[in-house]
Amino acid sequence: MEKAKSSGKKKKKLSSVELSLLCHQMALVFQSGANPVEGLPLLAEDISHPELKAALKSISESIIDGMTMYQAFSLDGSFPDYMLQMIKIGEATGTLDTVMENLSEYYETEAELNKRVRNAVTYPAVLAVLMIGVICLMVLKVIPMFGEIVAGLGGQVPKEAAYLFQFTANLQKVLLIIAAIAVPVILLLSIFFKTPSGSRIFDRIKVHNPISGSLYKKIIASRLGLGLSLTTRSGMHLVDGFNIVKGLMRNRYVSAKLDEASRKISEGESLSDAIRNTGIFPAMFVKMLRTGERSGNIEGMIGKISRVYGKEAETSLQRFSRLIEPALVSVLSVVLAALILSVLLPLISMMSSIG
Numbered sequence: 001m002e003k004a005k006s007s008g009k010k011k012k013k014l015s016s017v018e019l020s021l022l023c024h025q026m027a028l029v030f031q032s033g034a035n036p037v038e039g040l041p042l043l044a045e046d047i048s049h050p051e052l053k054a055a056l057k058s059i060s061e062s063i064i065d066g067m068t069m070y071q072a073f074s075l076d077g078s079f080p081d082y083m084l085q086m087i088k089i090g091e092a093t094g095t096l097d098t099v100m101e102n103l104s105e106y107y108e109t110e111a112e113l114n115k116r117v118r119n120a121v122t123y124p125a126v127l128a129v130l131m132i133g134v135i136c137l138m139v140l141k142v143i144p145m146f147g148e149i150v151a152g153l154g155g156q157v158p159k160e161a162a163y164l165f166q167f168t169a170n171l172q173k174v175l176l177i178i179a180a181i182a183v184p185v186i187l188l189l190s191i192f193f194k195t196p197s198g199s200r201i202f203d204r205i206k207v208h209n210p211i212s213g214s215l216y217k218k219i220i221a222s223r224l225g226l227g228l229s230l231t232t233r234s235g236m237h238l239v240d241g242f243n244i245v246k247g248l249m250r251n252r253y254v255s256a257k258l259d260e261a262s263r264k265i266s267e268g269e270s271l272s273d274a275i276r277n278t279g280i281f282p283a284m285f286v287k288m289l290r291t292g293e294r295s296g297n298i299e300g301m302i303g304k305i306s307r308v309y310g311k312e313a314e315t316s317l318q319r320f321s322r323l324i325e326p327a328l329v330s331v332l333s334v335v336l337a338a339l340i341l342s343v344l345l346p347l348i349s350m351m352s353s354i355g
Contacts, residue, residue, distance in 0.1 A: 011064075012079065013016050013060045013078065013079075014079065015106075015111070016107045016110040016111035016114060016322040017111045017313070018052065018105075019079075019080070019083065019107040020077060020104050020105075020108040020110075022047075022052065022108035022110060023101070023103040023104035023107060024100070024101070024104035025046075025047075026040075026043065026096075026100045027045055027097050027098075027100035027104060029043055030096045030097035031097045031101075036063050036069045036096075037060075037064060037163065038058060038061055040056055040060040040063065040069075041060045043056060044057045046058035051078070052078075053224055055076050055078050058076060059072040059073055059075075059076055060077075062229065068091055069087055069091055069096070070084060070087045070088040070091055073087055078127065081244075082227065082244060082245070082248055083103060085244045086103055086230070086231070086234060087103075089234050089236055090133055090232075093234070095225075095235065098133060099109065099234050101295040102233055103230070104335065105213040106226060106227070106230050109310060109320075110223070111309070113222065113313060113314075116313075116317045116318075117317065118315060119317075120317040120318070120320055123321065123325065124321070124325060124328060127325065127328045131331065131332040131335075133329055133334065134336065135332075135335055135336070138336065140175075140239070158347075167238075169292035178354065191203075194251070199252050200252040200253050200256065201253075203251040203252045203253035204253040206251065207220070207251070207253060207254065207280050208238070212320070214316075215263055215313075215316045215320055217282055218282060218309060218312050218316050219279060219313050220249060220254055220280060220281065221281050221282055221285045221305075221309045221313075222306075222310050223241065223248055223249060223311050224246075224249070224281075225285075225302065225308075225310070226241065226306045226310060227241070227244075227248050228302045228305075228306070229302050231245060232260065232298075232299040232302050232303075233299075233303070238271065238298060238299070239265055239266070240257075242261075242262060242271065246259065246262060252303070254280055257278040257280055260277075260278065261274035261275060261277065261278050268291075270293055271289055271321075272290040272293055273284055273340055275289060282309075285305065285309065286306065289301065289305070290301075331338055
C-alpha cells in the first residue's frame with residue numbers, strides 16, 4: 001500500500017545530465033555480468049543524489065518482488081518514456097548493457113545541445129534588456145537633465161533640441177499608458193500560451209519565424225536523428241522507433257505534425273515523404289532519408305543524419321550567437337550616439353554663443 005501511494009505522487013523529472021550519468025553507471029554494472037536484481041541495489045548504494053537513490057532502492061525492491069526492469073522503472077514515475085521504452089527493448093533483446101551505454105551517449109548529447117541553446121539565447125537576451133535599459137535611462141533621465149541645464153543657461157534653444165526635450169517630457173506619460181496596457185496584455189498572453197491551443201500556437205511560431213525558425217528546424221532534425229539512431233542501433237524497427245522518438249520533440253505543434261506523419265507511414269507512405277510533408281524539416285534532411293531508403297541502408301543513413309545535424313545545429317547556434325551580439329551592440333551604439341549628439345550639439349552651440 002505504501003509503495004502504491006508513493007508511486008502515485010508526482011516526482012521531479014531528472015535532467016539530461018543526471019540521466020546520462022545514471023545510464024552510464026547502469027551500463028558498467030550490466031557489462032560486468034550482473035543482472036538487474038544483483039546490480040541495481042549495489043548501484044543504489046553508490047548514488048549520492050537523494051531522490052535518485054530512493055528511486056533506485058524502490059525499483060530494486062520491485063524487481064526483487066518479480067517485476068521486470070521496465071515495469072519497475074515505469075512505476076517510479078521519475079524517468080522519461082523514451083528511456084522506459086529503450087529499457088523494454090534491452091530486456092527483450094538481452095542487450096541492456098548496449099542500450100544503457102547508447103542512452104548515456106544520447107542524454108549526454110541532449111544535455112550539450114540544451115546547454116548550447118541556452119548559451120545562444122541568454123547572452124543576446126541579457127544584452128537586449130541592458131540596451132533597452134540604457135536607452136530608457138538616457139531618454140527619461142539624462143536628456144531631461146540636459147534640458148534643465150540648457151534652460152538655465154539662457155539663450156535661444158534650437159528647434160531640434162526643443163522638440164527632443166518636449167518629447168522626453170511627454171514620454172514618461174506615454175510610457176505609463178503603454179505599461180498600463182502592456183502589463184495586462186502580457187499577463188493574458190502568458191495565460192493563453194499555457195493553454196493547449198495557445199501552447200500549440202506559440203510552438204508553431206518557434207518553428208515558422210524568419211529570425212530563428214531555420215535554426216529551430218535544425219535542432220528538431222538533430223533530436224529526431226539522434227533518437228532514431230539510438231532506436232535502430234538497439235534493434236528496433238524504424239517505424240516503431242519513429243513512433244517512440246516523436247514524443248521527444250517537446251513541442252506540441254511538431255508532435256502533432258509527427259503524429260500525422262506516423263499515420264501516413266502506417267498507411268504505406270515512405271518515411272522520407274511523410275517527413276517532407278510535415279514542412280518542418282530541412283530539405284537536406286529529407287534528401288538524406290530518401291537516399292537511405294533507395295540504397296537500402298536507412299539505418300546507416302540515420303546514423304549519418306544524427307552526426308551531421310548534431311554538428312549543423314551546433315554550428316548554427318554559434319553563428320546565430322555571433323551575429324546577434326554585434327547586431328544588438330550596433331543598434332545600441334547608433335541609438336545612444338543619436339541621443340547624445342542631439343543633446344550635446346545644441347548645448348555646445350548655446351555655450352559658444354553665450355561665451
